[in-house]
Amino acid sequence: MKQLLIKGGRVIDPARSYDQTADVLITDGIVEKVEPALKTPTGAEEIDAAGLVVTPGLIDIHVHLRDPGQEYKEDIPSGARAAAAGGFTAVAVMANTDPVGDDPSMIGYVRRKASGAAARVYPIGALTRGLEGREMAELGRMKLAGAAAFSDDGRPVKSGMMMRNALHYASGIGTVVIAHEEDPYLSAGGMMHEGTVSSVLGLRGIPSAAEEAMISRDLLILKITGGRLHIAHVSSAGSVEMLRRAKAEGLNVTAEVTPHHLLLTDRLVKNSGYNTNTKVNPPLRTENDRQALWSGLLDGTIDAIASDHAPHHPDDKDVEYDFAPCGIAGLETTLPLLLDELSSGRVKDFFLPLLVEKLTSAPARILDLPGGTLEAGSPGDVTIIDLDREFIIDPEKWYSKSRNTPFAGKHLKGAPVYTIVGGEITMKEGVVAEREFQG
Amino acid sequence: MQTLRRKDILGLEEISAEEITLILETSRSMREIMQRKIKKVPTLRGRSVLNLFYEPSTRTKASFELAQKYMSSDSVSVAGSSSSLIKGETLKDTVRNVEIMGIECVIMRHPVSGSSHYLARNVEASVINAGDGMHEHPTQGLLDMFTIWEKKGRLEELKVTIVGDIRHSRVARSNLWGLQKMGSEVVVSGPPTLMPPDLDVFGVKYYTDLEEAVEGADVVMALRLQQERQESGLFPSMREYAELYGITPQKMARAKEDALVMHPGPMNRGIEISSELADGPRSVVLEQAASGVAVRMALLYLLLGGTKEQ
Numbered sequence: 001m002k003q004l005l006i007k008g009g010r011v012i013d014p015a016r017s018y019d020q021t022a023d024v025l026i027t028d029g030i031v032e033k034v035e036p037a038l039k040t041p042t043g044a045e046e047i048d049a050a051g052l053v054v055t056p057g058l059i060d061i062h063v064h065l066r067d068p069g070q071e072y073k074e075d076i077p078s079g080a081r082a083a084a085a086g087g088f089t090a091v092a093v094m095a096n097t098d099p100v101g102d103d104p105s106m107i108g109y110v111r112r113k114a115s116g117a118a119a120r121v122y123p124i125g126a127l128t129r130g131l132e133g134r135e136m137a138e139l140g141r142m143k144l145a146g147a148a149a150f151s152d153d154g155r156p157v158k159s160g161m162m163m164r165n166a167l168h169y170a171s172g173i174g175t176v177v178i179a180h181e182e183d184p185y186l187s188a189g190g191m192m193h194e195g196t197v198s199s200v201l202g203l204r205g206i207p208s209a210a211e212e213a214m215i216s217r218d219l220l221i222l223k224i225t226g227g228r229l230h231i232a233h234v235s236s237a238g239s240v241e242m243l244r245r246a247k248a249e250g251l252n253v254t255a256e257v258t259p260h261h262l263l264l265t266d267r268l269v270k271n272s273g274y275n276t277n278t279k280v281n282p283p284l285r286t287e288n289d290r291q292a293l294w295s296g297l298l299d300g301t302i303d304a305i306a307s308d309h310a311p312h313h314p315d316d317k318d319v320e321y322d323f324a325p326c327g328i329a330g331l332e333t334t335l336p337l338l339l340d341e342l343s344s345g346r347v348k349d350f351f352l353p354l355l356v357e358k359l360t361s362a363p364a365r366i367l368d369l370p371g372g373t374l375e376a377g378s379p380g381d382v383t384i385i386d387l388d389r390e391f392i393i394d395p396e397k398w399y400s401k402s403r404n405t406p407f408a409g410k411h412l413k414g415a416p417v418y419t420i421v422g423g424e425i426t427m428k429e430g431v432v433a434e435r436e437f438q439g
Numbered sequence: 440m441q442t443l444r445r446k447d448i449l450g451l452e453e454i455s456a457e458e459i460t461l462i463l464e465t466s467r468s469m470r471e472i473m474q475r476k477i478k479k480v481p482t483l484r485g486r487s488v489l490n491l492f493y494e495p496s497t498r499t500k501a502s503f504e505l506a507q508k509y510m511s512s513d514s515v516s517v518a519g520s521s522s523s524l525i526k527g528e529t530l531k532d533t534v535r536n537v538e539i540m541g542i543e544c545v546i547m548r549h550p551v552s553g554s555s556h557y558l559a560r561n562v563e564a565s566v567i568n569a570g571d572g573m574h575e576h577p578t579q580g581l582l583d584m585f586t587i588w589e590k591k592g593r594l595e596e597l598k599v600t601i602v603g604d605i606r607h608s609r610v611a612r613s614n615l616w617g618l619q620k621m622g623s624e625v626v627v628s629g630p631p632t633l634m635p636p637d638l639d640v641f642g643v644k645y646y647t648d649l650e651e652a653v654e655g656a657d658v659v660m661a662l663r664l665q666q667e668r669q670e671s672g673l674f675p676s677m678r679e680y681a682e683l684y685g686i687t688p689q690k691m692a693r694a695k696e697d698a699l700v701m702h703p704g705p706m707n708r709g710i711e712i713s714s715e716l717a718d719g720p721r722s723v724v725l726e727q728a729a730s731g732v733a734v735r736m737a738l739l740y741l742l743l744g745g746t747k748e749q
Binding site for chain 1: 452529530531549550551552553554556557560571572573574575606609612635636637638639640641
């Protein structure tokens with residue numbers, strides 16, 4: 001019997017509205033109990049968490065690990081190590097790999113390669129074959145092979161009929177569809193948010209309407225199909241408003257937001273002198289949008305925070321703006337950035353339990369994943385956070401193979417200090433253990 | 440004489456009115472050199488310049504090369520291929536390899552907005568933006584202002600009407616910033632689909648009606664219309680454009696009688712400008728080309744002018 005006791009931390013378990021000083025006992029990879037002042041069992045490993053925050057293991061439901069096909073940017077082991085370094089115990093990975101993750105053997109590939117990795121890796125299957133938006137992929141067979149959800153993320157589903165059929169069919173197998181909402185005609189050629197900044201910089205714009213038009217379409221479709229729709233990386237104020245109304249009407253829709261859309265605006269493209277690390281899709285939008293995303297997050301319109309970890313090799317980004325690929329790598333910065341925002345007090349009514357919920361119980365609920373709570377019998381996945389830890393974002397020290405972040409050099413307060421998966425320490429004080437994990 | 444206290448000329452948005460004045464005044468001295476029988480001064484002897492053109496150019500390239508010759512600098516011109524699809528040498532590698540050979544200033548034209556910023560960050564040499572995507576073409580803006588300044592004797596309190604594809608035009612952006620900094624009033628006209636989104640950010644007035652836009656104008660500038668804009672559905676046909684937004688003597692009726700007619704070239708005669716206007720007495724199209732050499736001599740002088748040796 002292998003036991004781990006995490007002693008004396010402030011335990012926050014949003015799924016049970018639990019927030020008090022307590023000990024967490026993990027036995028053979030499963031949470032046995034969470035109670036104040038537990039006696040250390042004989043032979044148990046012990047972590048002194050006094051003064052620290054103990055939460056369910058963080059779950060990132062929107063991650064690109066580029067494996068197979070672009071392992072020079074990231075692979076499943078390096079991505080899992082980056083997750084552990086960033087305090088995540090589980091990630092769900094998108095299917096826009098090469099080949100595309102659109103059949104059961106590809107789902108099996110991801111699962112096999114992830115065994116022993118530093119984080120749990122849940123494959124998301126493609127919604128349509130080859131992400132081409134023409135024929136439905138074998139959702140049912142992929143689900144049996146272990147797919148956690150379905151999405152053509154990276155590409156929008158152009159045809160309304162395709163989306164209708166996919167949502168309808170997926171409702172029959174009880175799996176959520178994740179939508180990357182973008183009208184490709186409205187966004188064609190776009191490099192950044194369309195507005196005053198794009199006009200001044202002479203960069204082609206992606207109007208908010210490109211996202212809003214598709215969200216609007218899919219919410220209307222959801223009304224006829226039923227099923228469950230999750231909106232990836234919401235970026236505009238108009239989108240938040242539509243989602244708020246849809247939820248009020250009782251539609252079965254959820255949504256996520258990324259840290260970069262919560263923290264940055266299109267002005268950074270200018271202020272950074274066209275730094276390609278600001279190039280991301282959906283694009284960084286305006287201060288008005290950013291504020292709306294926060295209010296959506298705080299009032300529950302936006303359910304979860306996800307990184308949209310999109311790693312690229314430094315060479316890919318070290319080019320002229322138009323030629324750089326979109327994407328920001330976020331696994332190792334998401335939690336510290338949000339902890340810093342919390343400690344700064346810049347956002348009114350933003351408190352730690354809410355942040356923990358958006359990174360644990362909410363993502364687990366959206367993808368119907370195990371974990372996201374410390375309830376007895378749950379996986380022994382835990383993240384331990386030091387709210388006072390000072391931290392400078394230095395991509396050169398990342399576990400990810402990528403370096404693409406617009407936050408490099410940023411001084412932050414608050415960081416994960418332990419990541420624990422199935423009762424095993426995957427990360428301690430920023431150092432990821434170099435070994436095979438049981439999970 | 441003073442020099443510019445900056446490494447690069449990337450755009451007129453970030454250049455002050457004082458700096459523009461210095462450049463215009465210096466250009467006037469250079470213009471005088473150009474009018475001499477022997478158009479050569481030793482000012483930049485021993486200094487090396489790279490002309491790097493990733494897009495075709497006649498006027499700008501010839502103008503920079505002549506400016507360099509008149510100033511006695513050594514220069515080399517390279518036509519690059521910027522295709523992102525062909526995995527060739529990166530821009531950074533190309534320029535660093537030439538820089539190590541002794542280049543102190545890089546003149547670059549490139550189809551991607553912001554590429555001159557990117558270059559400037561990555562090399563020690565001075566960078567002069569000779570047009571980057573749809574962003575800016577600062578030397579064109581300066582030569583346009585110089586032309587107006589020479590003809591009108593001032594830039595303040597002039598009304599300048601710019602007509603055409605503002606949205607995709609780096610020339611327009613540089614002129615909008617520069618002219619307004621120097622006290623001109625700038626108005627624009629053209630179809631709404633060829634205006635940049637949130638045009639207000641430039642602080643200019645927009646008229647859909649061309650004749651209203653040229654009302655009382657001291658200068659009317661037509662921009663080149665690219666055929667590809669019609670192909671991408673921004674307006675129905677070239678002939679409709681010509682009819683609605685091409686400048687002609689009739690459409691100039693409400694402008695001031697001595698209004699200057701300008702065009703950055705190359706012109707589509709009969710589309711954005713009628714030949715009658717382009718070749719008429721009010722046209723300063725050829726003066727613009729001449730001003731280009733003077734302004735570029737001035738910039739080379741002000742950026743390289745002896746400062747590095749001292």
